[in-house]
Amino acid sequence: MATGNYVVGIDVGGQTTKIGVVDARGDVLAQKVIRSDIYGIDAAAYIEALAAAVKATIAEAGKEGDIRGIGVGAPNGNYYQGVIAYAPNLAWAASESVPFAKMLSEAMDGIPVTLTNDANAAAMGEMTYGVARGMKDFIMITLGTGVGSGIVINGQVVYGHDGFAGELGHTLAVRNNGRSCNCGRQGCLEAYCSAIGMARTAREWLEATNEPSLLRNIEKITSKDIYDAAKEGDALALRVFEYTGKMLGRSFADFVAFSAPEAIVLFGGLARAKEFLYEPMMTSMNENLLKIWQGKVQIVFSSLKESDAAILGASALAW
């Protein structure tokens, strides 16, 4: 089977799991979505349902017996061990380490399964099919509910000693009296520059002043609301983007000092707000870079269709 001409990409998310059969050009031939959140703590039941859906997707694409491997992107997915471990948003893997790759491979009659976290999968996807084609050194930053990262050095995803490398969302953006983060610490980049962090910035600023803003009438502000308000020219919303972009750029400068990448590649919901984020991000990164790197590091945005990107990223693991 390991000699097939097609691969399967699986993106495991908190609510849904997306499955796709992918060819070498990055075309998704068939895809399916199943729920991830209706199996309680029963990992075996989830994996059984997943294997059935994967088989159905392969059948729909007409590629039975021609699958080289299955790549999986999952929160807290560990490449070395093939486990999903202590993933708060997946009930069946929240309080244990699930040997996901082994279980799925068995349920799939031995097709090899490779697993990594979602940000590493995104990096693989960009390198294989996206804006990072031809790049050997770049850092993928995923801006969504959280801030994730996948680091590529010399053409290889960095997994580190234990398979958990690349938690740049949890480097400190603010070192004293920083915002509390979901990880239990304070001041993490994620606490400021995720969708949730951005909404928090907006709320804090609205509370601190009486400045008029379209955001005042909204009960539970989301990053989408801030984007819409910025589109309308709302001054406070525009400043939230500027602030978020500056925080990101400043942290990017530290990341560059580590691995000297040719580009930072952005993906995820917030990355759609390129028009508001790019300039403050780029300016602040360059202001904070050592001279040898000023003006030399690109910030680029994913070119993959968002609905396919997670599947493509995961599938890239399986080649």
Add this chain to the structure above:
Amino acid sequence: MATGNYVVGIDVGGQTTKIGVVDARGDVLAQKVIRSDIYGIDAAAYIEALAAAVKATIAEAGKEGDIRGIGVGAPNGNYYQGVIAYAPNLAWAASESVPFAKMLSEAMDGIPVTLTNDANAAAMGEMTYGVARGMKDFIMITLGTGVGSGIVINGQVVYGHDGFAGELGHTLAVRNNGRSCNCGRQGCLEAYCSAIGMARTAREWLEATNEPSLLRNIEKITSKDIYDAAKEGDALALRVFEYTGKMLGRSFADFVAFSAPEAIVLFGGLARAKEFLYEPMMTSMNENLLKIWQGKVQIVFSSLKESDAAILGASALAW
């Protein structure tokens, strides 16, 4: 020549250049020291003198015709390009990019020359002959006049897109109103945790209070003075070490989030103060690490004899 059984290691410093002939076990068979600072801006003159000294050292070791290669560690040394570029402390390379590897190789009748910066050379040395033998993922931090770093991922030194990766001394330890750094920016780790940074901490604290201290009588405080005072139980000197260790540990936590190394390896003058630095460094690193890494990352100190370490590190490049 590239099949010889011995290598030459060269450590280029601001004042002196150390040369050694090294065998596969890491024994230095013969060594010489020449001045680096008496050639003005004449790189060719320096390299001519260097080649003569290297030939004399090889002759002294009796290994003519048996040299596999020459490894060079130098400030601002670029591995990809083989150049020493804009190195403020080397007059002959301060305002230009010197094609050092090519020039030295020609002067050495074609023996291959490999060049990198001094911290990367130190990392190679620890991996080949020192405490990092057998480690595939570690971060070398050199604590001297400055704070340098060499990053090893999956057994390979990280050079990055342009050969300049690993400037961790210039990540920001303090993000607002930080101390000015030699690099022209503010708040760099180096401005706090180098020998010079530590002396500055002591001076600032002495000026801010009337606290009695052995350091009060010293006109130009060095890190050695602080070490000696700490040895005598001087409370202020001990607090300077505690502060320095805390700053280092906090930054180490961010470095771990990048590459998930099994260890941070320390080398250089300040690293000799293990007795005062280890505990605050380790405690603060663990306090600032994500849970998955708490208690799992070692901090180790170089085991190489300090007089040989720079030569050994450089020589390790040549195997």
